Amino acid sequence: MAIDNNPAPANTTKIRSIDPVLQSLAWLLAENRAGILEANRADIAACPPDDIVIYDRLRVDEAKIDKMIASVESVIALPSAVGTVISSHTRRDGLKIENRRVPFGTILIIFEARPDVCIEAAIIAAKAGNKILLKGGKEARNTNLMLAGLWKKALDENDFDSSFVRYLDISREETQKLIAGERENFDLVIPRGGEALIDFAVKNSKAPVLVSGRGNNFLFIDEEADFAMALKIAIDGKSRLSVCNALDKILIHKDFPDLESRIRKLAGDFHDIGVEVLG
Structure with a gap:
């Protein structure tokens, strides 16, 4: 699968603040509660009735929407670390060397039946100046697409590149091909799922993989x-x-x-x- 990918700029002076987009996103989440809940009801209806773990991960209610909004607002309040100088020194020949915080570039976030990841993981990555590719589990497809649509609207309202946050509505096989594909498609992979997903990403991705949440x-x-x-x-x-x-x-x-x-x-x-x- 080919990704139309223009990475986040390494020159941090060219990076616009994402805060206006995040503020729009918070408003849109509040304004579209009914639509989010309706989309989630469609996902819940297809959930196996005896799978309480999947149900709990999948379910979105008013409290979860409030938590999403609070998460967005808390990230807005954070100072941007992009371009921050960690250390600096000048060589004897006059060359100044600085260690700065810069974005990774494009981050691929793969997650299972947790639609709130569309908001809570993406806002952190976006605040740090990264582009985000989101791939959620099929169980939460309707809710994920609804939330991804709000991301697009928030980006469009602020004249931001609409590809800054993208949802990949693709199959498991296409996802595996993407992970194992060209290095320039993304700069970091974050697999938030089971052992099989994590192992596949670690063994096949040409980009670095950030691993967590294995349990035990x-x-x-x-x-x-x-x-x-x-x-x-x-x-x-x-x-x-x-x-x-x-x-x-x-x-x-x-x-x-x-x-x-x-x-x-x-x-x-x-x-x-x-x-x-x-x-």
Whole structure:
């Protein structure tokens, strides 16, 4: 698949502030709540009824839209780091050398049934001066296309290049071809999905791959830890099964005071919220 890609400029003096676009996006999200919810209902209707993890990831309600708007506004409030001088020195021959923060260029973000990624991941990348290619899971197609349409409208309203944020409505096979394709299509890949997606990107992409969210998350409770605090962290870490950083295992120091009763307390509190404890 060919990508019409003009990378973000390396000369940071040519980069316009994305803040007016982000402000328009926040307004559009608020104005188009009904359309977002309608698109999401279409995705929810096609979701397997017994798959509570996919359902939780996929579902968009008023609270999630409010969170998207708040995220946009918080990024607007951040100072731009583009062009910031990290270090500088002048050689004896008079040559000045500076270490500056510059955009990666074009970032390909691949994600599964999380339509809010269309907003929350893209605003961070855009604030840093990068172009963004978004590829979401088919489960959230209607919601993703709705949100991508709001991105385009916000860009158009501010006379920004409409390709600055693009949604790729392509199949899994086309996505794999894109990942393994020409290096100049993008400068960084961020795969937000399962192990198979991450492994494919790492093994086949010619561009750097930023990896996170593989799961298998541990909590270690040391012998001197505050048990009440550890209990709150453990319960919070298992309160949403659909997130990539949900807690998988708990390790407790063998010398923790009153160990057996603490384990019973932990298991009992998990049982109360519907979590099965093994081990």
